[in-house]
Every structure is written in structure tokens, then in C-alpha cells.
Amino acid sequence: MPVVWQRHPRYFLLVALVLTTTFFLLSPYESPLSTDSYAAYIRDNTLPARLERSERVYQKVIAGRKDLIQRYGTNSRDIVMFPPDKDPWPAYTVWSFFPPSFDCPHELERIGALGDGGKWACGMSRLEHKPDCIIYTFGMNYATTFEAELLERTRHCQVWGYDYRSNSFGSHIKNSYRAHFFSWGLANFDSHESHNNPKLYTLKTLLETNKHDHIDVLKIDIEGWEFDTLSQIIQPYISSGEPLPFGQLIVEIHAWDKKFENFLPWWEMLEQAGLRPFMNEINLVYQNYNRGKDTDLAEYSFINIKGNNIFISDPQDVPGYSDVR
Numbered sequence: 332m333p334v335v336w337q338r339h340p341r342y343f344l345l346v347a348l349v350l351t352t353t354f355f356l357l358s359p360y361e362s363p364l365s366t367d368s369y370a371a372y373i374r375d376n377t378l379p380a381r382l383e384r385s386e387r388v389y390q391k392v393i394a395g396r397k398d399l400i401q402r403y404g405t406n407s408r409d410i411v412m413f414p415p416d417k418d419p420w421p422a423y424t425v426w427s428f429f430p431p432s433f434d435c436p437h438e439l440e441r442i443g444a445l446g447d448g449g450k451w452a453c454g455m456s457r458l459e460h461k462p463d464c465i466i467y468t469f470g471m472n473y474a475t476t477f478e479a480e481l482l483e484r485t486r487h488c489q490v491w492g493y494d495y496r497s498n499s500f501g502s503h504i505k506n507s508y509r510a511h512f513f514s515w516g517l518a519n520f521d522s523h524e525s526h527n528n529p530k531l532y533t534l535k536t537l538l539e540t541n542k543h544d545h546i547d548v549l550k551i552d553i554e555g556w557e558f559d560t561l562s563q564i565i566q567p568y569i570s571s572g573e574p575l576p577f578g579q580l581i582v583e584i585h586a587w588d589k590k591f592e593n594f595l596p597w598w599e600m601l602e603q604a605g606l607r608p609f610m611n612e613i614n615l616v617y618q619n620y621n622r623g624k625d626t627d628l629a630e631y632s633f634i635n636i637k638g639n640n641i642f643i644s645d646p647q648d649v650p651g652y653s654d655v656r
Contacts, residue, residue, distance in 0.1 A: 433607035443477035464488035470552035475501035495529035519563035574638025605637030
């Protein structure tokens with residue numbers, strides 16, 4: 332061995348390095364993980380941690396949206412909602428800019444029938460025993476399997492339905508003291524004097540009339556009025572810094588005759604207010620009967636990440652929530 336060392340010192344150093352590396356790799360010792368390490372981060376499965384991870388993903392999507400706009404133009408005015416079928420063929424539609432990339436932190440499921448009437452919702456199990464559960468739904472037009480299932484699955488939820496085209500809920504809802512229907516419409520202004528037909532109400536007026544201070548799920552399908560109506564609902568909360576009074580928003584968006592430069596700030600208003608899309612469904616039934624035209628209609632489901640609604644706060648942290656069965 333002394334001869335080898337004297338003649339081949341590099342060989343000795345190489346052997347020593349290999350032995351040291353092998354010992355290190357086989358050692359049972361593990362360095363403690365810091366609280367901000369990746370492994371600890373993904374192991375934290377608390378509700379706040381899941382929401383934080385989802386928000387990080389969503390912020391990447393917002394950055395990607397800006398990149399996509401730059402790819403096909405210099406600003407939002409250059410983006411066409413549905414590019415024509417001619418060269419060059421840009422690979423997008425308006426819905427490509429707004430993917431539902433926020434992960435629902437609870438179970439994601441379709442409530443109600445497959446096809447027309449059913450809706451995608453997040454964490455409906457959290458409403459099963461909620462004592463002050465409130466659902467507002469607008470524009471059902473007798474397709475009420477969503478509302479019927481919520482009534483069946485919950486002990487206390489009160490469903491308030493409004494549609495000036497109908498005179499009752501659909502046949503799926505039997506007589507229930509927890510179901511309340513009115514032949515009124517939702518709008519961005521009040522117009523409900525005796526001579527007004529149809530009678531239209533703002534959400535603020537309906538909340539005051541019903542003496543409600545929150546809505547767990549707000550469902551809207553009002554044939555294009557959602558743009559002005561949601562602007563009227565949301566802007567005061569953005570100005571005041573207060574969280575929106577609902578935990579989830581389920582809305583069908585009707586992009587008829589909309590320009591991207593107007594659609595984008597409206598969507599960004601939803602985001603600024605704390606709404607994050609976790610599911611969408613392009614209305615292919617509508618498209619099937621309007622072949623050759625644009626895919627203007629899309630259902631979107633949003634969760635509100637601001638405030639302390641039941642979908643982002645555990646029951647003990649939500650005022651008025653009792654877990655008594």
C-alpha cells in the first residue's frame with residue numbers, strides 16, 4: 332500500500348472521494364426540513380395551505396394570459412374573441428385566456444342533472460349541516476335539478492329562486508318550506524313599481540328585503556345581463572375593500588357581440604374582488620343548435636377567496652356556524 336500511495340497519489344484521492352460519497356449517500360441521517368422547503372410545503376394539507384398553493388398556480392395563469400395577448404397582438408384591442416377561419420389561424424378563442432385553473436380545495440362535483448340544469452360546484456358537503464345556509468338562484472326557467480338536489484342534501488339550506496319568465500320552480504322541487512320563488516328578475520337597477528313588468532331588483536335590494544347578510548351560493552343565468560349586473564354588484568365591494576357577500580358564484584357567460592377589450596377588464600374585476608374560477612363548461616348544446624357560429628356561451632364556477640365564507644374557512648372560524656348535528 333505505501334508503494335501504491337507513493338506511485339499513484341491521484342488513485343488514492345479518487346478512492347477516498349468514492350468512499351466518502353458512498354458513506355454520505357447511505358447514511359440514515361436526514362437534515363431537518365425548513366418550514367418553507369418544498370417537501371414541507373406540499374405536505375401541509377390544511378385548508379389555508381391548499382388555498383395558497385392554488386393561488387400561486389392561478390397567478391401563473393394571469394401571467395400567461397398577458398403573454399398570450401402579446402403573442403397575438405400588442406394589447407387587448409388587438410385580440411379577436413373568435414378568430415375567423417382564415418390564414419393566419421391563431422390557435423385560441425376567448426375562453427383560452429380564462430382557464431378555470433384554481434383548484435377547488437374540497438370535493439368537485441356536478442350538482443343536478445347531467446346536461447341542462449346541472450352545475451359544477453365545490454364543497455357542497457360543507458353546506459349539509461350549515462344552519463344559516465342561503466342559496467340564491469336566478470334564471471332557472473323551470474330547469475331546477477341543481478336547486479332540488481341542494482334541498483335534498485342539506486338540512487337547513489333555504490333556496491331563493493327568481494325568474495320573471497316562470498311562475499314557479501320546476502317539477503323537480505316539491506312543496507318545501509325551504510324553497511321560495513318569485514317571478515322577478517335580477518338587474519343592475521331597481522324597477523319594481525306596480526306598473527313595472529317585469530319587476531327587476533338589484534341583489535342589494537333583495538338582500539335587504541330578505542334580511543340576509545350573506546349568500547353561500549349565488550347562481551346566475553340571465554341571458555347577457557350578467558355583465559352589467561355583476562359590475563353593479565361587485566364594484567362597491569372593491570371600492571370599500573369589503574369581501575363579497577357570497578362564497579361561490581356559478582354563472583353562465585353570454586359573450587354575444589362582446590369585444591375582448593371590454594371582456595378583459597370585466598373579468599379582471601371579478602378577479603380583483605377575489606373570485607377564482609375552478610370549473611368551466613362550454614355550452615356545446617347551444618353550439619349544436621347554432622352550428623357555424625361562435626361558441627359564445629360558457630358556464631363558469633368561481634370560489635370567493637376573500638373574507639371567511641364556509642368554502643375558505645373551517646366551520647369553527649365562520650360566524651354563526653354550529654357543527655351540531
